[in-house]
Structures are given as C-alpha cells and as structure tokens.
Amino acid sequence: MKDAMTKLWHSRLGHMSAKNMEVLAKEGFLPLGEVGKLDFCESCVLGKSHKQSFPKAKHTTTRILEYVHSDLWGSPSTPASLAGNKYFISFIDDYSKKVWTYFLRTKDEAFMMFKEWKETVENHTEKKIKCLRTDNGLEFCNHLFDELCQSSGIKRHRTCTYTPQQNGVSERMNRTIMDKVRSMLAETGLGQEFWAEATSTAVYLINRTPNSTIGFQLPEERWTGQKPDLSNLKRFGCTAYVHVVQEKTSPRTIKGVFVGYPFGVKGYRVWIPEEGKCTTSRNVVFREEEVYKDTLIDTPNAPTSSNVQSTQTTSSDENTSQGGDSSSQGGDNYIPSSEPSSSSSSSDSDDSDDEGLSFGEEDESEVIADIENYLLARDRTRRENIRPPSRYEDADFVGYALQAAADIETEMKIPRWSSLMKNHTWDLIDKPDGARVVGSKWLYTIKSGIPGVELKRFKCRLVAQGFSQTEGVDYNEIFSPVVKHVSIRIMLSAVVNRDYELEQMDVKTAFLHGDLEERILMKQPEGFIKKGDENKVCLLRKSLYGLKQSPRQWNLKFDSFMKESGFIRRSYDSCVYMRNLNKENAVYLLLYVDDMLIASGCKAEVRLVKDTLSQKFEMKDLGPASRILGMDIIRDRKKGILSLSQETYIEKVLKAFGMSDAKSTITPLATHFKLKSLGKA
Incomplete structure (x- = not known):
C-alpha cells in the first residue's frame, strides 16, 4: 500500500x-x-533520459604507434585551396602526440592517404601500428580499410553513432588547428584559399609546441628523441624577398609572401602575388614586421588573393607535404616530415648561386614601351570563356560584344536592336516637364541552348527598370497565368498513350508583342542616344521587358489571337488551348510565358498551327520537343517510352553550392530518420 x-x-x-x-x-x-x-x-x-557524461580518457601507451587517432575535416562547401583541396585527414600518435595531415580533394582519397602514411611511418620507425581509433564515417568504414587493417593486424576502435566525444583527441586537435588557421589568416589578410598553407604551418608549429598531456614535452622531440631546431621559424604571411635570376640590370629578388615550410627541402615556401603561384627557395630575405595586408595598404593596385587560381601550379608546388609537420601545402599528397631547413633567411648574393626562380621576361615598363608587340583586339586569340558583363560599361563588355556580334552574324543574322524597331516599341518625344521617367538597362547573358537543337549563344536584352513604377499610376493588373505542371504531365502521358506528334516553339521577344494601356516614359537606352536628342525620352507603345504589366499584356495578346484562330481556352488551366476536340486532327497547345508545346495526332495540323503562329508573331521552331522548363524530354517512339530528366538542372544547383564533387548516395536521407510503412505509422 x-x-x-x-x-x-x-x-x-x-x-x-x-x-x-x-x-x-x-x-x-x-x-x-x-x-x-x-x-x-x-x-x-x-x-x-539524457546522454551520459564522459569520463576523462586515459591511454597507457608506452611506445609510438601503439595507438593512433584519426579524423577527417572539411565539407563540399569548404573553399578550395590553391591546389583544389577541400578536406584534410589527420593522424595523431597517442604516445608522442605528433600530428600528420594530408590534404584531399574528395573523401574517397582517405584510404590512399592512410595507406601511404602507414607505410612511411612504419618504415621510418621500424614499428607497427597496433590500434586505430576513428569515427564511423564511410571514408573509414569500408572494405578497403577493413581488409588493410585485418591483413596488417591493426585493431579497430570506432565511436558510437553521433558520439564524437569518443574520438575526442582528433576532434580537439582539429579545433586547435583551425583556431590557429583562422588567427593566422585574420592577422595576415590572406584569402580563404590559403587555408591549406595555414593548416600545414599550424601543424608544423603544433608539433614543436609543449603539450600538457605529455608533461609539456614537444611532440617532435618525443617522436624522434631529438630536440627540434626552432631557429628557422618565421612569421606566417610576412613579406619575403626571393632571389631570382633576371636580366643584368633587373632586380635580383622578387617580392612575395611566406606561406610555410616545405617537406624534404631546406628552404621556405613563398607565394608570389604577381605570378599567382608558389615557389620554394632557400635564398629568402624576410621582413617579419610587415604582413600581406600591410602591402595592400601601401599598394592598392597590388594583386589580391582572390586572383589566385586553384589550377595554377609550378615546379615548386610538387605535392610537397610536411609529414606531420605541415601537409602538402595545398598539394594533393602528404608525406611525413623531417626537419626543414635550419638555415635562416640567408640572402646569398653571390652571382654564381642561381638557385631559385628564373625569369626570361623583360621589365614591365619595357614591355609596355615596346609598341611593336601590341596586338589589336581583332588579332588576339579569341577567348573561350567570356563572363557576361553586369552593365554597359563593364570591363568584359568589349569581349562580350565581339563574341555576340560574331554569333549574330553567323547564326541569328538579325541584330536584337531590330526587334525593338520592328515592333515599334516606342516613340521618341521631348521630355515633358515634371514627367515621371522609368530607367532602362542592358542585360547580358549566355544562353546554354538545347543539345542537338540550339547552340550556346550570347544574348543582350533591353529592360525597363520596373521597380520604379507606382501601382495605380504606371500599372494596375499584373497577374499573368502560366501552364500548370500537372497539365504538362497529362499532355506528355497522352502523347505517349496515343502516339501523338509533340513539337516545341518559342516566341522571340514575346513581351514586345503586348500593347500597353498606360502612358509610360522611359530613358533612352545607353549607347543609342543620338547627338541632339539627349533631352528626349521614349514613350512606350509595347510592353517592354522589366515592366510589371508586361507578362499580362503578352498573355492577353496571345489569348486574343488563339481565340480568333479557333482555339478554346480550358477553364481548369488558362494556358491550355484546344481545337477540333472531337476530330482525328485534334490539336493541343500549352503555353508557359513564351515556351509552347504543341501536340496532335495529325502532323499536318501541327504544321498548320506553326505557320499560323509564325504569321502573327516572330517564332522560333525548335522541332520535336526536347526540353521544357529545365526538364529534358527523352522519347523513344518505337518502344512507346517518354521520360523526363532534370540532370542539367541538378548539376547547376550542385555547382552553385560547391557540391559538384559530392559523392552520390542511393537514399539521400539522413541516417537518423526511421522509415515506417503506412500500415504501422
């Protein structure tokens, strides 16, 4: 009771x-x-219920390599290093607390780095790894790792799921490393692409820093049994002058930034901003009171770290790594280290010592002065990748315009400007006093085209700056319908089941066909203002791109024409049009702004609809439908199969978020989600 x-x-x-x-x-x-x-x-x-507290871990290792901790740091969104790496894998010897790091482009390189590190340290020490502690990441939990550890007699210790505390040595070391990296980059002003160089240097210094867990001994000393020489240490990111061989009257050094200690070379690693690449040399003079960001203040036109391309490498960027001390310096591989150069900043000025960079180029002032070497734009090698300019005066505007002009001449034949004139888009009038004028702007883009149908092309478009419009004055109704996705799916299903013809068309400059109901004044387009007409403005007649009511006016124009042509607009979807419903030559048309899908069992009827549309609007016949709304349409009429693919769209999304190199998985779902059948839910 x-x-x-x-x-x-x-x-x-x-x-x-x-x-x-x-x-x-x-x-x-x-x-x-x-x-x-x-x-x-x-x-x-x-x-x-809550998680149990973790007691302080105790390891009673008595020799090196008896117990090794490992972890992988990084993510697909990590800024790429100079060599394109986004990850690093660390190995920590429990007895000496010495750290090794290897840089990786992708996670699947972790096994090869472990295998390389294992062979190196075992060969150097003549001892074997006894036990390996890792988390449950797939880079560690796979058959390659299991087979290697089993054949080598290495015992595996893994953490419980979502319990990183059990791998606390590696996790805490990663935090220590990245704390140093962020501090060094903040102090020097170097960009995030230098994180690998900073990490390599941080690891090198950690191995020469007293560690409280081993009685404030130095990990490098405990590992090798010898005291390391610290006289060669220099301030990360400081100004460094590298000895070079140039012309007799040219300077004997080139200015750079110290970024680390290369493995296997008695020298220093220096980044040359003017060249956008790194070099290794022993003939270096350091100015430690000045760091990289100080030089930017003195020389505002100096190249910034953002100018560095991850693909730029030199003979000195030889995948060098500071085993344990510093890792591959932004390279792809990493080898355990020995002591780097103990020689300090010796600037051997002896002319016979030609070690370092060798340049056969003239001084910049001499190159500019030599007018005979100057090339006109027409004579230069045509650039393959041209970034669309953001505005009319952009630096890339000339290159874009030349490329666009070539495309117009060879493919389009008709300049974009003629579309504006042909449709009588505006009248040029004197600007009324106190009149409200909408701005205008040129937009530039590169259209990817449709594989097998339409090539990539350069495109420019004049738009009105509709954000300055006022409701009730410059516009009223703005809603414009588009075809529903479910209607597209029903149409595609009917095409397959009834073996219909499926064609696609596109309206050129669709919005220019809409008639404006409001009086709107717009500034003249840049680059087309004639002398004497500077004070005139454009009185818009047609619905120019950018105006808030343009989509609606185009839709009203198209709907009126379709009804005149005998089509019926369906009540359940305002952008689905039908004709001859009860006949064999029934035809269906779906409209999404300016993209059209036309389906019919009669090919002649499809041809008739195309001709009718082309007589009224300026159309582009894209032939059999192959892409709509970013979806690729793949059809096999013999087998009666039609499939949709969004591979191109997915690739664009992955590229935009820096995940192009991410590994695929069968079920893109977090492991902690527990799926249940509907009957048990």
Whole structure:
C-alpha cells in the first residue's frame, strides 16, 4: 500500500525525484506514512533520459604507434585551396602526440592517404601500428580499410553513432588547428584559399609546441628523441624577398609572401602575388614586421588573393607535404616530415648561386614601351570563356560584344536592336516637364541552348527598370497565368498513350508583342542616344521587358489571337488551348510565358498551327520537343517510352553550392530518420 501511495504522490508531483519527496515528508508537507522507496518509473526514463557524461580518457601507451587517432575535416562547401583541396585527414600518435595531415580533394582519397602514411611511418620507425581509433564515417568504414587493417593486424576502435566525444583527441586537435588557421589568416589578410598553407604551418608549429598531456614535452622531440631546431621559424604571411635570376640590370629578388615550410627541402615556401603561384627557395630575405595586408595598404593596385587560381601550379608546388609537420601545402599528397631547413633567411648574393626562380621576361615598363608587340583586339586569340558583363560599361563588355556580334552574324543574322524597331516599341518625344521617367538597362547573358537543337549563344536584352513604377499610376493588373505542371504531365502521358506528334516553339521577344494601356516614359537606352536628342525620352507603345504589366499584356495578346484562330481556352488551366476536340486532327497547345508545346495526332495540323503562329508573331521552331522548363524530354517512339530528366538542372544547383564533387548516395536521407510503412505509422 505504501509503495502504491509513493508512486501516486510521485505522479501527482510531476514525477518528482525520490529525494525531494523525502524532504517534503520530513517537513510535514506530505504524510510520512505515504512516502517510501520509489520503485522503477518507466515514464521518468522515457521523459528524462539524457546522454551520459564522459569520463576523462586515459591511454597507457608506452611506445609510438601503439595507438593512433584519426579524423577527417572539411565539407563540399569548404573553399578550395590553391591546389583544389577541400578536406584534410589527420593522424595523431597517442604516445608522442605528433600530428600528420594530408590534404584531399574528395573523401574517397582517405584510404590512399592512410595507406601511404602507414607505410612511411612504419618504415621510418621500424614499428607497427597496433590500434586505430576513428569515427564511423564511410571514408573509414569500408572494405578497403577493413581488409588493410585485418591483413596488417591493426585493431579497430570506432565511436558510437553521433558520439564524437569518443574520438575526442582528433576532434580537439582539429579545433586547435583551425583556431590557429583562422588567427593566422585574420592577422595576415590572406584569402580563404590559403587555408591549406595555414593548416600545414599550424601543424608544423603544433608539433614543436609543449603539450600538457605529455608533461609539456614537444611532440617532435618525443617522436624522434631529438630536440627540434626552432631557429628557422618565421612569421606566417610576412613579406619575403626571393632571389631570382633576371636580366643584368633587373632586380635580383622578387617580392612575395611566406606561406610555410616545405617537406624534404631546406628552404621556405613563398607565394608570389604577381605570378599567382608558389615557389620554394632557400635564398629568402624576410621582413617579419610587415604582413600581406600591410602591402595592400601601401599598394592598392597590388594583386589580391582572390586572383589566385586553384589550377595554377609550378615546379615548386610538387605535392610537397610536411609529414606531420605541415601537409602538402595545398598539394594533393602528404608525406611525413623531417626537419626543414635550419638555415635562416640567408640572402646569398653571390652571382654564381642561381638557385631559385628564373625569369626570361623583360621589365614591365619595357614591355609596355615596346609598341611593336601590341596586338589589336581583332588579332588576339579569341577567348573561350567570356563572363557576361553586369552593365554597359563593364570591363568584359568589349569581349562580350565581339563574341555576340560574331554569333549574330553567323547564326541569328538579325541584330536584337531590330526587334525593338520592328515592333515599334516606342516613340521618341521631348521630355515633358515634371514627367515621371522609368530607367532602362542592358542585360547580358549566355544562353546554354538545347543539345542537338540550339547552340550556346550570347544574348543582350533591353529592360525597363520596373521597380520604379507606382501601382495605380504606371500599372494596375499584373497577374499573368502560366501552364500548370500537372497539365504538362497529362499532355506528355497522352502523347505517349496515343502516339501523338509533340513539337516545341518559342516566341522571340514575346513581351514586345503586348500593347500597353498606360502612358509610360522611359530613358533612352545607353549607347543609342543620338547627338541632339539627349533631352528626349521614349514613350512606350509595347510592353517592354522589366515592366510589371508586361507578362499580362503578352498573355492577353496571345489569348486574343488563339481565340480568333479557333482555339478554346480550358477553364481548369488558362494556358491550355484546344481545337477540333472531337476530330482525328485534334490539336493541343500549352503555353508557359513564351515556351509552347504543341501536340496532335495529325502532323499536318501541327504544321498548320506553326505557320499560323509564325504569321502573327516572330517564332522560333525548335522541332520535336526536347526540353521544357529545365526538364529534358527523352522519347523513344518505337518502344512507346517518354521520360523526363532534370540532370542539367541538378548539376547547376550542385555547382552553385560547391557540391559538384559530392559523392552520390542511393537514399539521400539522413541516417537518423526511421522509415515506417503506412500500415504501422
């Protein structure tokens, strides 16, 4: 009876602990006879469960390589290093606390880096790895890792799921490394693409820093048994002058930035901003009181770190790595280290010592002065990749215009400007006093085209700056319908089941066909203002791109024409048109702004619709439908199969978020989600 009352009071008091109930009973708040020992309460376990605290880890290793901790740091969104790496894998010897890091482009390189590191350290020390501690990442938990560890007699220790604390040595080391990296980059002003160089240097210094867990000994000293020489240390990111061989009268050094200690070379690694690449040399003079960001203040036109291309490499960027001390310096591989150069900033000025960079180029002033070497734009090699300019005066405008002009001449034959004139888009009038004028702007883009149908092309478009319009003055109604996706799916299904013809068309400059109802004045387009007409403005007749009512006016124009041509607009979808419904030559048309799908069992009827549209509007016949709304249409009429693919769209999304190199998975779902059947849900 007492146990039952204790449990009842426990429930009444919101599952109070037994100790607090005893206090209430002693103070007289509860009857003493009704409060006793509390039995197991399942509700408390379900509601109050929490993670257990972690005791301080203790490892009693007595020799190097008896116990190794490893972890992988990075993500697909990590800024690419100079060599294009986004990850690093770390190895920590538990006895000496020495750290090695290898840089990776993708996670699947982790096994090869472990295998390389294992062979290197075992060969150098003549000892074998006994135990390896990792988390449950797929880069560690795979058959390649398991087979290698099994054949080598390496015991595996893994963490519990979502319990990174059990791999605390590696996790804490990653934090220590990245704290140093962020501090060094902030101090020097170098860009994030230098994170690998900073990481390599941080690891090199950590191995020469007293560690409290080993009695404030140096990990490098505990690993090798010898005291490391610290006289060669220099300030990361400081100005460095590298000895070079140039012309007799040219400077004997080139200015750069110190970014680390290369492995296997008695020298220093220096980034040359003017060249956008790194070099290694022993003939370096350091100016440690000045760092990279200080030089940017002095020389505002100096190249910034954003100018560095990850694909730029030199003979000195030889995948060097500071085994354990510094890792591949932005390279792809990483080899354990020995002591780097103990020689300090010796600037051997002896002319016979030609070690370093060799340049056969003239001084910049001499190159500019040599007018004979100047090439006209027409004589230069045509650029393959041209970035669309953001505005009319952009630096890329000339290159874009030349490319666009070539495309117009060879493919389009008709300049974009003629479309504006042909449709009588505006009248040029004197600007009325106090009139409200909408701005205009040229937009430039590169159309990807449709594989096998339409080539990539350069495109420019004049748009009105509709954001300055006022509701009730410059526009009223703006809603414009588009075809529903479900209508497209029904149409495609009918095309397959009835073996219809499926054609596609596109309206050129569709919005220019809409008639404006409001009086709108617009500034003249840049580059087309004639002398003497500077004070004139454009009185718009047609719905120019950018105006808020343009989509609606185009839709009204198209709907009116379709009804005149005998088509019926369906009530359930305002952008689905039908004609001859009860006949064999029934035809269906779906409209999404300026993209059209035309389906019919009669090819002649499809041809008739195309001709009718082309007589009214300026159309582009794209032939059999192959892409609509970013979806590729793949059809096999012999097998009666039609499929849709969004591969191109997905690739664009992955590229936009820096995940082009991400590994695919069968089920793109987090592992903690538990799926249940509908019957059990």
